Amino acid sequence: MASVLNVSAYLFTHLSDPHALRSVLRERAVAAGLRGTIILAEEGLNLFLAGEAGAVRGFLDELRADSRFADLVAQESWSDVQPFARMLVKVKREIIRMDRPTVRPGAGRARAVTPDTLRRWLDQGADDDGREVVLLDTRNAFEVDHGTFEGALDWRIERFTEFPDAAARHRSELVGKTVVSFCTGGIRCEKAALHLEEIGVDARQLEGGVLGYFAQVGGSHWTGECFVFDERETLDPQLRPARAIAADA
Structure with missing residues (x-):
């Protein structure tokens, strides 16, 4: 039975002290025996962690005790072995880079559609x-190649900073339709939905991203697997690693 709990979570919330928070969170994570990556920026937090279930959930509970992170929601999946090599905590300009300063999810979240509704x-x-409902994949092309929703638009972007220019080119194809942007865990598609609204497109994000959809709905209307940024590489609609991971030597 799979014994390693993997979680992904993000939250747009103002952080005035991301550099100070970096050392605190890394110390807590290492003490709990966790591995993965935490990204901090003034706009919020994005994390991918794995470890013993009680330790992972305890870390998240302690994080939520800070009022800035009280609304943090994590997507869970399991693996037989630890999919991360080490524990990293990084401070960046954005927790997901878009290079559009007017897109500020912390000032107001994007509209969302639940997996069941979608x-x-x-x-x-x-x-x-x-x-008409238009599904828009906001992930990078190599991620899309592993799997996506049937009939979803794929603009073949190589990095998320290309999304606004691609949206400008394709805007006329979206106007007058209900656009649902989606990504792995929700962070990219939230910024994408806000940007689309800025340019006059009726858009909303898939709540919880593809991982949230798999957890609540399974693989309905999905083809293939979902790429994840760890040694599992991809997950199937049952949130199981699609390939075996070598155990630590």
Whole structure:
């Protein structure tokens, strides 16, 4: 039975002291025996962690005790072995780089659609107002190649900073439709949805991203696997690693 708990989580919340927080969080994570990556910026936090279930959940509970992180929601999956080699905590300009200062999720979240609602829309072929639903994959091209929603738009971007220019080129294809942006865990598609709204597109993000969709809905309307940024490489719709991971020597 898989015994290593893997979590991914992000939260847009103002941090005035990301550099000071870096050492505190790294010390806590190492003490708990966790491995993975935490990214901090003034706009918030993004993390990928793995370890013993009680230690991972305890770390998240302690994090949520800080009022800035009280609303942090984690997506869980399991593996037989530890998929990360070490514990890293980094401070960056953005927790997911877009290079669009006007896109500020901390000032107001993007509208979201739940996995259950999205599946219903896809089952019926339209949203609840009868409008065409367009699925927009905001991930990098190599990630999309591992799997995506059936019929989703893929603009073949190589990095997320290319998304705004791609959106400008394709705007006319989206106007008048209900656009649902999606990504692995929610962070990219939240910024994407806000940017699309800025340019006059009726957009919302998939709540919890693909991992949240798998957890609640499974693989309905999905083809392939979902790429993840650790040694598991991809997960199937049951959130299982699609290939075996070598145990630590």
